Amino acid sequence: MSNILHNATVDTLLERRSIRKFKPKPLPDDVVETLETVAQHAASSQFLNDWSAIRITDVAIKKRLAEIAGQPYVATAPLLYVFVLDEHRNAAIAARKGVEVASDAFTLNGSYRYTQAQNDAVLALHAMETAAYSLGLGCVILGSLLNDVPALIDLLNLPEYTYPVLGIAIGKPDQEPAIKPRMPRSMQFFENEYPSSDEKLLSGLDSFDAEVHKYYDLRDTERPVDAFSDQVAANSTDESVNAKAVATPAKKQGFRLER
Ligand SMILES: Cc1cc2nc3c(=O)[nH]c(=O)nc-3n(C[C@H](O)[C@H](O)[C@H](O)COP(=O)(O)O)c2cc1C
Incomplete structure (x- = not known):
């Protein structure tokens, strides 16, 4: 017998499963604002806030992302983000404070910061994912966008000291997959x-x-x-x-x- 305690948050997390087919209707602005603000409230290593997310609204870019991912449902996501680890903004802030960003003294581009910034980006994305499910939406996280990182960097104009981490597609579910x-x-x-x-x-x-x-994955029901x-x-x-x-x-x- 399970001793799991239940409340709305626990049940949202326990019932989470990836959604890969969405109703086409765009999500209203208040939902977008809620999801983005929730993501901003995630914890951040040393409060560096070293991640950003790019909301993809351009249909041509969505299509190109679907090609990179090799996953057509990327193009049909009503709401689509690419989360990036971002020390570019902090480098610009540090430079304004007189830090020599091009020198060896600059350490925001080292491996420790890289991994911590990646952690921060993932935590923010996960907060957004959970909030989306709690609002009756569904999501799929997209590692497949990293199939071609140079193309992704080029497509999204990602500057120095940034690196793509993951995408997330969000929308009203149009399928009911079983929990894995x-x-x-x-x-x-x-x-x-x-x-x-x-x-x-x-x-x-x-x-x-x-x-x-x-378990049957709805991507291959055979x-x-x-x-x-x-x-x-x-x-x-x-x-x-x-x-x-x-x-x-x-x-x-x-x-x-x-x-
Ligand atoms: C880092 C990460 C990358 C993922 N990338 C993809 C992806 O590119 N395409 C996809 O359809 N699902 C992707 N997924 C979803 C996983 O396949 C899914 O979470 C896993 O199979 C467990 O199934 P569930 O989410 O339904 O519980 C990804 C999940 C994570 C955490």
Whole structure:
């Protein structure tokens, strides 16, 4: 028996599932203002506020993003954002305060800030996602926009010291996908230390595999999705991720990830 406590927030989070088909109606301004303001209220490392989000309203840009993603539903999203980690604004602010941004003394472009800014962007996006679900909307997070980071940077005019993190498509759901199973809590939450053996770590995997293999993704209703282990194994040798390596485009954007 589950001891989970329920309230509106908990239930919104427990019932969350990605939505990939939307009613075409645009979302009203008050919804947009609410979602954007909620995102701004997320926590931010050292209060640097080092992320920005680009609201995509231009139909041609939406189409181009759908091409980059290889996912047609990106073009039909009533509300679409690309979240970027952003030290450009802070560099401009620091420069106004007399900081030599082009010198070695400037550290906002190092790897620590890069990862913290990425965390901040993701937390803001997640706050927006949760608020959207709480308002009866649905979302899908879009890592697929990173299929071609140089093209994305070019398309959105992303300046020095910025880097795209994730997209999010939001709208009124026009589908009702089932909630995807999650692994047993004991496989993901540990007490005081990491489990001492992989045998302990993976106990529960077989039944989770079986449960996942019963799930139907609405993107392909012909067959259930692969067992979790099969998904992990396939992903673990997916060479296409090599083309998405971060180091080179990040360097072009002025980041020094070796620092
Ligand atoms: C970082 C991240 C990137 C994702 N990228 C995509 C994407 O490009 N396209 C897509 O359809 N779903 C994407 N998803 C959604 C995941 O596929 C989905 O969250 C996962 O399969 C679990 O399903 P659920 O959200 O329905 O619970 C992404 C999710 C995350 C967290």
